[in-house]
Amino acid sequence: MSKKSFAEYVANTQVWKSIFRHGPPDNARNRAAVVAGNVFLHLHPIKLKKSGVQLGYTWCMGGLTFFIFLALTITGVLLMFYYRPTAEYAFTDIIALREHVPLGIMRELHRWGAHAMVITVWIHMFRVFMTGSYKPPREFNWGVGVILLTLTLLLSFTGYLLPWDQLAIWAITVGSNMAKATPLLGHGGPGAALAKIGDFVMVSDKNDVRFQLLGGRFVGEAALLRFYILHCVFIPIVVAVLIAVHFWRVRKDGGISAPL
């Protein structure tokens, strides 16, 4: 059996045909079908302007941000198998991961991927600005993008605590101390001292925003659990929903921007 006829044979089996309901994408009809009939590819339009596929125009940074997000989800889930978010185990689990998993690079991929995602999302925003792609009708989607950028930073920030080493807790201490200074809502911020009823202090270090964020007055075990859940569950879900909105609106607002 020659190679070509074997490929033809496979493409004619009932199994293959049940998965791919069209022939090879070498003619107009099938090229449309392959994009429209595949749940992942149908994020794309079937045809698009030539300027929009050129790397010199798009830099592919938004797409890579999404790809890195997926890669981080996969490596993150793998890391969750090895990691317990308690003060007792968190650090030793990371050590065990490093010492006992031969050739393991999942933590490295996850950490460097997180840095890379921050960079790609910034450069994506930069490209969108420089091409004026936030202009009508894409104003709203730019706003969604800004929120996604903020959430990317928060994802990276919450993940920074999880190794539970000196680098982690002091970086988060520095960062979360800012919340202490929130006007009116933080006990060290302007206006908090005024929020008093008689001797009763309404905003103190036991109930202000930093306390809510850390689940305590300092970066301790409660903060570790909170950051773990924010990092692994809450923020990723919000991000996933907003990514769906972002992609949907890219299509509905006319696809990748081009001169009007």
Place this chain on the structure above:
Amino acid sequence: MKELINFLSIPQYAFTSLLILFFIGIKKIDFVGSKKFGKILFWGTIIFFLWAMTDSVFFATISWPDNIPIGILIAIVLWSTWFSIHKAVENDARIAKGEPPIEGTPENREKVWTWPNLVYTELFAIIACTIFLVVWAILFKAPLEEPANPTWAPNPAKAPWYFLGLQEMLVYFDPWLAGVVLPGMIIVGLCAIPYIDINPLGNGYYTFKQRKFAITTFLFGWLVLWIFLIIVGTFLRGPNWTFYGPFEFWDHHKVVAENNINLSEIFWIKLLNVGLPQNIFLREILGILGTIGYFASVPLITKYWGKNYLKRMGNIRYYLMIGLMLVMMSLPIKMYLRWLINLKYIVFMPEFEFNI
């Protein structure tokens, strides 16, 4: 040479030279966007890096695993800025000749099939990105220091690198401004951009001349403020958040005289030679008036600069834009006040934790 670079990296000199370079660059945008400048920038950076890597202090800072992304960021920022300006200058030349921008030529307006044109590009980008990440992950181990110890703080204690611009702002502003209000304003300001910028030109193609003001303002915030402060916060701040040049050893015993004083002290004690008044509002009157005056200067700005913008944009857009720009400019203003007259706070009311 290294001493000279150390000296030039001191924030006040580095920031001033960056400001001057930035505005020269904006004036000579055609040269910045030329291939020649791109080559100079490319080889200049590479030669500088190779030369600087021979220095052990510089090498130790740059090769610390969590600092590597910032090295990559600097390279990408330099490249992406030059490349977008390059494309913009090319398009501006075309537009000046009466041609459409390169993205708008009939050939580029033609529609092509997503399969194979787009999906293959995406596939290659994904593969390249994967290879890059895997090689990075094999070459550099993720850092892990001693186990968390709440009783012993490392010096310096730094936030993750993407927040170091904010941490660097703490030198000039209190946390409620540097850590809460100003970041909030950055997010609000970014979201507001499409509603403020009603210039219909430059939608969907690179251009500079058609959007001079918008691009200059954005690049100023992005390069001169955000990226610059991250670089300073990462590479040039050592123990006690003291300044160290890129080739300077982090000597924990380096002492820097800090005699910053508040505006109220300058006014009442140094100028009038009387004690500070008991009433805190009287004590801080100059700073309060100054701050109010800063934001109340909008009519003056409008009169001498913004009349046409006001007419074109309408009230809400115009005043929102001026407000955001005044907030943005408050950072360099405060930086220069610190460097020129050692000013600590313009308004100092520790009674309410209200310090500006």
